[in-house]
Amino acid sequence: xxxxxxxxxxxxxxxxxxxxxxxxxxxxxxxxxxxxxxxxxxxxxxxxxxxxxxxxxxxxxxxxxxxxxxxxxxxxxxxxxxxxxxxxxxxxxxxxxxxxxxxxxxxxxxxxxxxxxxxxxxxxxxxxxxxxxxxxxxxxxxxxxxxxxxxxxxxxxxxxxxxxxxxxxxxxxxxxxxxxxxxxxxxxxxxxxxxxxxxxxxxxxxxxxxxxxxxxxxxxxxxxxxxxxxxxxxxxxxxxxxxxxxxxxxxxxxxxxxxxxxxxxxxxxxxxxxxxxxxx
Amino acid sequence: xxxxxxxxxxxxxxxxxxxxxxxxxxxxxxxxxxxxxxxxxxxxxxxxxxxxxxxxxxxxxxxxxxxxxxxxxxxxxxxxxxxxxxxxxxxxxxxxxxxxxxxxxxxxxxxxxxxxxxxxxxxxxxxxxxxxxxxxxxxxxxxxxxxxxxxxxxxxxxxxxxxxxxxxxxxxxxxxxxxxxxxxxxxxxxxxxxxxxxxxxxxxxxxxxxxxxxxxxxxxxxxxxxxxxxxxxxxxxxxxxxxxx
Numbered sequence: 001x002x003x004x005x006x007x008x009x010x011x012x013x014x015x016x017x018x019x020x021x022x023x024x025x026x027x028x029x030x031x032x033x034x035x036x037x038x039x040x041x042x043x044x045x046x047x048x049x050x051x052x053x054x055x056x057x058x059x060x061x062x063x064x065x066x067x068x069x070x071x072x073x074x075x076x077x078x079x080x081x082x083x084x085x086x087x088x089x090x091x092x093x094x095x096x097x098x099x100x101x102x103x104x105x106x107x108x109x110x111x112x113x114x115x116x117x118x119x120x121x122x123x124x125x126x127x128x129x130x131x132x133x134x135x136x137x138x139x140x141x142x143x144x145x146x147x148x149x150x151x152x153x154x155x156x157x158x159x160x161x162x163x164x165x166x167x168x169x170x171x172x173x174x175x176x177x178x179x180x181x182x183x184x185x186x187x188x189x190x191x192x193x194x195x196x197x198x199x200x201x202x203x204x205x206x207x208x209x210x211x212x213x214x215x216x217x218x219x220x221x222x223x224x225x226x227x228x229x230x231x232x233x234x235x236x237x238x239x240x241x242x243x244x245x246x247x248x249x250x251x252x253x254x255x256x257x258x259x260x261x262x263x264x265x266x267x268x269x270x271x272x273x274x275x276x277x278x279x280x
Numbered sequence: 281x282x283x284x285x286x287x288x289x290x291x292x293x294x295x296x297x298x299x300x301x302x303x304x305x306x307x308x309x310x311x312x313x314x315x316x317x318x319x320x321x322x323x324x325x326x327x328x329x330x331x332x333x334x335x336x337x338x339x340x341x342x343x344x345x346x347x348x349x350x351x352x353x354x355x356x357x358x359x360x361x362x363x364x365x366x367x368x369x370x371x372x373x374x375x376x377x378x379x380x381x382x383x384x385x386x387x388x389x390x391x392x393x394x395x396x397x398x399x400x401x402x403x404x405x406x407x408x409x410x411x412x413x414x415x416x417x418x419x420x421x422x423x424x425x426x427x428x429x430x431x432x433x434x435x436x437x438x439x440x441x442x443x444x445x446x447x448x449x450x451x452x453x454x455x456x457x458x459x460x461x462x463x464x465x466x467x468x469x470x471x472x473x474x475x476x477x478x479x480x481x482x483x484x485x486x487x488x489x490x491x492x493x494x495x496x497x498x499x500x501x502x503x504x505x506x507x508x509x510x511x512x513x514x515x516x517x518x519x520x521x522x523x524x525x
Contacts, residue, residue: 099431107424109446110523123438
């Protein structure tokens with residue numbers, strides 16, 4: 001963990017010679033709609049995320065962000081193009097449980113308590129098992145996301161924000177090298193959303209994981225990320241990249257600064273520009 | 281107090297009305313037995329009714345067990361493979377659209393008097409709803425949970441036991457709520473046509489003798505049995521699905 005943090009301090013994403021945590025090259029994805037019709041979803045996506053960085057993906061809804069994340073997680077294969085996570089194919093990362101997936105809907109198992117939900121990823125695919133007892137590890141991770149004392153609660157007994165914390169813990173307990181977050185806070189109210197964003201920043205800093213965050217909220221992207229990638233409408237390509245050079249740590253009041261507003265404006269302008277240039 | 285009693289007020293009133301009407305109008309007992317005569321028949325020979333009820337209950341439960349035992353693995357296979365579903369579903373639907381009652385005499389010829397026709401008829405009655413419930417249930421999994429399990433390379437067996445099977449429980453209980461009354465109907469029909477034991481046989485035999493108090497008493501026992509089993513199932517469902525909102 002310490003090694004990654006050092007790497008974060010010295011690595012520059014543009015000139016890093018080290019193997020990036022995520023590298024996708026001309027990813028294409030089309031869905032077969034039958035009768036020879038194909039729906040193109042990704043149209044040559046290139047992206048690189050240096051180890052230890054937090055990169056946000058924003059784009060119009062339905063542009064293929066979730067598909068991109070599924071491909072990076074190794075859940076589906078692209079029609080064309082390559083993906084490498086730490087220089088390995090996503091399948092290898094998947095088998096090593098090196099990817100922590102967090103989704104918009106918490107996707108917890110309602111018949112399991114919080115601690116049993118967190119343990120889920122440790123129970124399956126035991127070849128890559130950990131030395132420590134799953135329960136102990138799950139308890140510690142719940143405490144890490146601020147849910148000590150809620151181990152025995154079922155999802156229906158927890159608030160939306162707490163459920164999403166459990167989902168975060170379920171991913172973090174794997175000690176993933178890469179966190180893939182697919183609009184993790186989209187179903188939460190504004191206040192809870194802001195809180196969990198701060199929580200994510202803290203967890204990301206303590207674990208040293210690389211993180212790729214898909215979000216609808218430009219402010220959230222600017223608040224959390226080192227770089228924001230703006231995607232075009234479907235079929236998606238990376239239209240532009242905005243580097244967010246706000247200093248870290250970033251407390252909530254960063255939102256009030258002129259720099260923050262400037263970055264938000266820039267990302268929004270890029271988003272609008274791409275939407276406008278798209279033929280109807 | 282009134283709240284707890286209110287569900288039985290109407291049946292009680294109906295019993296009173298029936299009793300009064302039969303007595304005042306002098307309706308013969310071979311047409312409508314007065315409730316008092318039915319109760320008298322029940323109490324005069326409780327061992328007789330209990331014995332036949334046990335037989336019916338066991339036949340219904342064994343048949344239901346067989347139906348569920350065949351439907352669950354088949355449903356799992358069909359939920360897994362759309363090709364298998366396309367191949368087998370027409371045959372399964374045939375068991376649903378055929379009035380299985382019509383097969384009962386045939387089963388008696390093939391398997392003789394006794395347990396076999398009862399168990400088989402009940403299994404045929406209950407097989408289809410459980411099969412459909414299993415297929416629908418095993419497919420109704422949360423896409424996010426499935427994605428998470430995929431992201432940690434869970435095996436198909438792990439996905440089945442940790443996600444699909446528990447997700448299927450609400451559908452399965454709904455199917456059992458349908459199948460349970462069907463099991464009793466199947467048992468009664470099979471016993472009527474092909475057994476010398478069980479409440480179905482009691483009803484059939486009493487009918488030929490125009491012994492309406494015995495017939496009505498058997499029906500009362502059957503209704504009680506059905507209500508008891510349904511309540512038991514509802515209790516099990518509440519326990520198993522405590523996590524449902």
